Amino acid sequence: MQHFALTIIGRDRPGIVSQVTEILFQGGFNIADSSCSILGGQFSMILIISNPAIATKEEFSDTFKPLEESNLSVYIRTLKPGGEIRTELEGDLCIISVYGADKPGIVYQVAKELGDRHINITDLNTKLIGGQQNPVYVMMLEAMLPADTEIETVENWMAELKQKLQVDISVRSLAVMEL
């Protein structure tokens, strides 16, 4: 079955989720996977959807017109076959917390340390907190460490970065207990 990625974003207000999902429900869509959150003042929705009767986005893109009319931006991406299936990731999860006085490049430099070593970031959240006088940048990320990468090794990389960026960084393993 053809799957699509649907992204919707707009000024947060009550009723967005029901407005979007009503259209999906009426149109016979399945929501296979989704994540929705408030970013700044914007409510953002990312959904993987499918409909047994629909093969191309042209067949249904018009059904979202009412959303555009109520100031929501809608973007549809057609997934390649199998694009809806999560890749099986092997390894141990770790959480990296980074926080400190706001400055350019915090996210990039931490991500680069991991990306250059082919370590997969599986989740990432950032937020600017504190007052206007002393803005503090907070970033939390989850990454999947391959079997040959020890958490101590990551701690060493981050210790260097901590010096360079003058921020606080902590690394800890996230125990997933399969019970």
Place this chain on the structure above:
Amino acid sequence: MAVKEVLIYPDSRLKENCAPIIDFDASAQQLLHDLVDTMVAAGHSVGIAAPQIGELRRAAVVDVSNSKLGKKQENHGLLQMVNPEIIETEGSQIVREGCMSVPDYTGNVTRSESIVVQFTDQNQQLQVIRTAGFEAVAIQHELDHLSGLLFLDRVSSLKTDLFRRKQK
């Protein structure tokens, strides 16, 4: 060996409140055997509760001593528990749990850091043990099954909750 099939949600038996075992008879003994055999056969599993194999009776087994996480901590090895009850709890910890009966999903759950659990063991002796860390989490998870609770009922925070709470 009696390895049983592990029930997968939405099997409604996973949401039942299980009955206490009043007579510790041969069938109760057999149930403990089946639980141990099924837990061992499941490979990665560190515990299993009776409703997960379709028996709506209050029994569960836990053994964290073979798991990567559990063996690093003090533990009691194989625990075979009939009518287990948590009688004391202390502290709290957040752990990411997964469950054989709810495949492909993990969630952050708040559990007590240390517990005192009372149960009748496989030799019909009343045991009271204090445990902490991974073993304590495993016991709390399995005991929830006996009350028809899945970890999905306990998920305490979405990933972004930390940030959301920071907002005024």
